[in-house]
């Protein structure tokens with residue numbers, strides 16, 4: 001309840017800010033029901049962080065309809081940063097591509113369609129920032145690849161890390177245990193310095209030492 005009050009207050013403060021809103025990406029289709037995206041507060045945080053650290057190469061795992069991707073791209077396009085994003089749901093990926101054109105960021109985004117487990121394993125490029133937002137059961141599975149693909153001092157952002165303590169629809173119950181496991185692993189990982197930020201459903205921010 002306290003959390004809801006805090007979220008509502010911040011939303012009201014941000015309401016008049018001119019930026020691309022989640023509603024414009026998700027309101028028109030039933031995708032909204034089963035493909036969640038970051039909320040507007042998280043999108044604001046992503047844009048601010050990108051403005052601050054100016055990562056040249058960004059990797060996102062889990063595109064959905066492209067709201068977080070486009071939000072990050074709006075900041076990255078100002079200094080020529082580029083985003084590679086991975087999605088295996090063709091319908092979501094096609095909608096994301098249309099949304100990138102609509103938002104004027106398609107020139108800065110490369111969408112890889114397929115299974116993130118295989119794609120990550122085969123990737124050899126390195127990145128300055130990785131945004132992990134795929135199926136939560138894959139977070140522990142993909143952690144080693146994320147660290148391998150991250151440059152020294154690169155930033156790993158992992159979304160939804162407060163799943164173990166927030167009220168969730170029961171369809172997400174199978175994602176709670178993997179997130180618990182992931183949080184413990186990442187906080188004590190010898191190659192990462194991490195802090196859990198209570199923004200949206202929780203963002204773990206880690207820097208590769």
Ligand SMILES: C[S@@+](CC[C@H](N)C(=O)[O-])C[C@H]1O[C@@H](n2cnc3c(N)ncnc32)[C@H](O)[C@@H]1O
Nearest residue numbers: 037038062064067068087088089115116133135
């Ligand atoms: C939480 S949504 C991403 C939301 C998006 N980052 C945003 O905030 O706008 C997670 C996405 O990961 C995709 N996904 C799940 N498992 C995947 C896999 N193994 N490979 C690629 N994409 C996957 C789902 O289809 C879904 O669209």
